[in-house]
Amino acid sequence: MLRSLTLIRGIHISSTNWSSTKAQLLKLRKKTGYPFDSCKKALQLNDNSLEKSEAWLKEEAQRLGWAKANKLANRATAQGVIAFAIDSQKEVATMVEVNCETDFVARNKCFHSVVEVVTSSCLDFAKQQKALENSFSKVNLKSGDLMELSGAEGKSLADHVAVTIGNLGENVTLRRATCLNTRDTGLNIMGLTHPANPTGSQFLSGKYGSLLIYRKQLDSEKINQRSMESSHDEILRQMCQHVIGMNPKSVGVLNIQEPIKSQEVVAAKTFNENDDSSLDNIDDKQSESEFEEDGMLEQAFLLDPSITVGQVATDYGIDILDFVRYECGET
């Protein structure tokens, strides 16, 4: 049995030693990516026609996907990505968490495709929500809600996820999503994920994500010289980054005092902006809360710890109303 394999090695596929079915099999597999066994069956049932086999395989993929999904349903999905999408008007946004079993799959473009489908569906859902009087709409979707949403090709997200499970052989779950709508409220949304998406796909994903709901003040007197240093968008991105890095629990209160932290920093030989003062009393939970400011506006700004986020907001004429922070795998 294995002896025949040693003959094949080193021979090009175009050689006449290969039967036409084998060549078709490889072609079909290359084109569709479905398992060899499925491709073989497809060709057998469809008179060796590539076109008919492809169509058959697509349906089969849905069926096989559901079979696999049911089989793997109990497997833990501790890895995955956070993704977000914002419409061009910056008034509708969504942030989603999609999980899988390994961080190999989390980096894979087949997985990213389904994340894109989910994000797109959630954005559509967000567009349909109406902002409330004097406020914006914020809807949190859970796994069950998400699975029922409809996605590309008129299929439910559950169907899309099943096909992906079939392709990757890993359990994939839709954990949660947050949908924002600020239409007609004068508010806008900015978003960011971390790390910067390395795959270069159409949307942004990472292990962490944040969305910021803000109002841009048009009163030019409030905007002082500092606004010349960075563009508004850049500052908003940095604020999103701050939310990810510093993990505030709430928006907090605007006050223009020195950040409490800089007074508490242990006098080091050289003042180090990057020092993590929470390490000073790492075993003492009590003093931790003294150091960690929970309100975003009171926190030292991540990219310039000599001032508070509130100060940056004031300098750039930005009112922060709310934020969303997602960390992949958090409980």
Added chain:
Amino acid sequence: MQHCAVQIGTIGHVDHGKTTLTAAITKVLEKDGLSKFVDYDQIDKAPEEKARGITINIAHVGYETLKRKYAHVDCPGHADFVKNMIIGASQIDCAILVVAATDGSMPQTREHLLLIKQVGVQHVVVFINKCDITENDVIELVELEIRELLTDFGFNGHEIPCIFGSALLALKGDTSELGEQSIRKLMDVIDNNIPTPKRDFTSPFLLPIDNCLLVPGRGAVVIGTLKRGTVCKNDKVELLGFDEKKITSVSDIHVFKNSVASAKAGENVGLLLRGLKPKFIRKGMILCPINTLTLKNRFKATIYFLLRSEGGRSKPITSNYQQQLFSHTWNIFCRIDLDSSVSMVMPGEHAEVIITLLNKMIMDIGQPFTIRENGRTVATGIISEVLSNVHVSKNNLSKVNAES
């Protein structure tokens, strides 16, 4: 202290049988009396290991063929392999890519190969599993496809050994071609194709100094373990480190309290240096032949920032992070800058960074180090590249140009 064990890592899709294969290898080699069988459950747990306070999911298995010793690792995730490389400061010499013939390569096989490249593994062997339940023509195509994929990733797809078998059959004690025999073939291929990591006796010698003594009436003696090469009496040498360079020569060599004419890599030695006062010698300095090494203050490194739960930071770092760097027996103030495309590194993440030292030192590629804040280890890493020096004016790292 003979030759080191060859490091093997298994990689592949969750359900393709890499754990079964690992167990099967130990079972088959146990028959030769050199290894102990480790069963599936013990390996599968891939227990959380705490190495230097850092949690990694990894299974370590050791086995031996008649030719060599092997240290085998199996990790469930990309991050686990990278962490193991950073913390273990050890290279996987050979990766066994496990692909089940029933499925063929999966979409994520690309990510498996990317990892192999990222951690610098030179040799790959493919084990095509579950051949007992797959038809021949499919097996052929699976092999062809994998070879093409390997070529896509810069490996020599034609030359890479592919072994066909069934790990499950082997584990059950089946002695047929696809059972135990396939495991033996696999180990033979690894025995014969993967070179043994050797101690380097021929490069210019390198001695990192662990300690220094003053022997009354004779002079300063430096103590350490020779990292590579051979040192002989009367060799002209340089003492390098902390911006200092001193030229001297070796007047005596002691190994295990005996005076010897020469010593080689791996030996712990005391070297008596001619005409050098101990006050010029510090732990962390390097001794080497003259004009072989240059003092450097800038390096590229792969670094992992510990999670809060591992005793590390709670907040991310941004560029221009200045802290104490600890390596071997010495420490020095350093500055860490991130790649221009990266704005911050969160605790629990690893990254490629640029390290600038306050003083010029000798650091080797692969040399491990840690970063400590207030005495606590917040990061661990290894040097990946030596860069050109930068000017550090008035002991102020803040003014160093991060871009150069």
